[in-house]
Amino acid sequence: MMDAAPASPEETYSYLGPAGTFTEAALKQVPEAAGKHWRSVNNVGEALADVTSGRSIAAMIAIENSIEGGVSATQDALATVPGLRIIGEYLVPVNFVLVAREGTTLADVHVVNAHPVAYAQSRRWLERELPDHGHIPATSNVQAAASLFEGSQADAAVAPPGITEHLDLVVLAHDIGDNPNAVTRFVLVSRSHVLTEPTGADKTSLIIELPTDEPGSLLAMLEQFSTRGVNLSLLQSRPIGDALGRYRFVVDLDGHIADERVADALLGLRRTSPNVLFLGSYPRADRQEVSYHSKYDDEIFIEARDWLRGLLSGEPD
Numbered sequence: 564m565m566d567a568a569p570a571s572p573e574e575t576y577s578y579l580g581p582a583g584t585f586t587e588a589a590l591k592q593v594p595e596a597a598g599k600h601w602r603s604v605n606n607v608g609e610a611l612a613d614v615t616s617g618r619s620i621a622a623m624i625a626i627e628n629s630i631e632g633g634v635s636a637t638q639d640a641l642a643t644v645p646g647l648r649i650i651g652e653y654l655v656p657v658n659f660v661l662v663a664r665e666g667t668t669l670a671d672v673h674v675v676n677a678h679p680v681a682y683a684q685s686r687r688w689l690e691r692e693l694p695d696h697g698h699i700p701a702t703s704n705v706q707a708a709a710s711l712f713e714g715s716q717a718d719a720a721v722a723p724p725g726i727t728e729h730l731d732l733v734v735l736a737h738d739i740g741d742n743p744n745a746v747t748r749f750v751l752v753s754r755s756h757v758l759t760e761p762t763g764a765d766k767t768s769l770i771i772e773l774p775t776d777e778p779g780s781l782l783a784m785l786e787q788f789s790t791r792g793v794n795l796s797l798l799q800s801r802p803i804g805d806a807l808g809r810y811r812f813v814v815d816l817d818g819h820i821a822d823e824r825v826a827d828a829l830l831g832l833r834r835t836s837p838n839v840l841f842l843g844s845y846p847r848a849d850r851q852e853v854s855y856h857s858k859y860d861d862e863i864f865i866e867a868r869d870w871l872r873g874l875l876s877g878e879p880d
């Protein structure tokens with residue numbers, strides 16, 4: 564299965580590796596990926612480039628952590644790399660251990676290797692137990708640990724609990740994450756433009772730019788959702804990067820683009836925002852059915868449209 568080349572692009576899934584990362588744990592939740600070739604890559608950009616170049620059918624990437632918030636590298640890549648669609652969402656509980664080479668004790672640890680998102684989630688423990696430690700960033704949690712064998716300056720690494728199944732390391736401390744209930748949300752990204760079927764328990768992801776220097780434009784954007792009874796589960800701003808004070812908004816909403824209330828909100832956004840990027844509608848990881856007021860049912864929108872069409876074609880009302 565994993566890393567057993569050669570494999571056709573249709574049979575290949577890219578993920579942040581090497582084996583043992585939380586990203587790999589997320590990919591294990593995808594039934595269609597079972598038994599296929601899993602290509603280990605070093606960063607989100609490489610994973611998405613695999614998809615856009617046709618090297619892989621899909622890539623699994625981390626998009627949000629319950630402690631650290633949105634993964635900015637992922638949000639920025641999705642905003643700028645054209646032709647991508649999110650086709651699935653997966654949740655992985657994240658928990659960390661501090662590992663070192665055989666013979667190391669906690670008193671020997673002065674420098675720690677860690678993925679930046681993992682480091683941010685273990686910061687309180689590290690500052691308490693190793694107050695003068697230095698930090699070397701790693702491309703993934705497993706790579707942080709692997710680099711202890713590759714001449715790294717670090718004495719220890721922050722890694723997933725299963726790391727000792729892959730590498731010959733000792734655990735210096737268990738459960739060093741600042742929050743035992745931390746969860747990372749992953750998305751499966753494909754270049755397919757085929758929409759996933761609505762399930763009634765869906766999420767839609769958008770990236771929206773606002774008109775520059777227009778007072779109230781953020782409120783106008785939010786009204787597109789509130790007037791159609793559409794609930795948002797994520798609203799985050801990210802700098803566009805071309806000038807100070809210019810932001811784009813990353814939005815996740817409850818519902819599918821095939822739902823009338825969501826489609827109507829999208830039409831409103833398209834009219835009022837200079838740039839709306841549709842990243843996809845896909846089943847929610849928790850499979851929880853989306854609830855909304857009955858006045859936003861599909862039939863209500865369809866009836867209103869039929870009424871207008873009738874008026875335009877001269878039918879009696």
Ligand SMILES: O=C(O)C(=O)C[C@]1(C(=O)O)C=C[C@@H](O)C=C1
Nearest residue numbers: 584585586625680681703704747
């Ligand atoms: O390094 C890993 O194990 C990953 O899967 C990456 C990643 C991330 O990019 O956020 C995933 C989950 C954790 O929150 C920390 C790191």
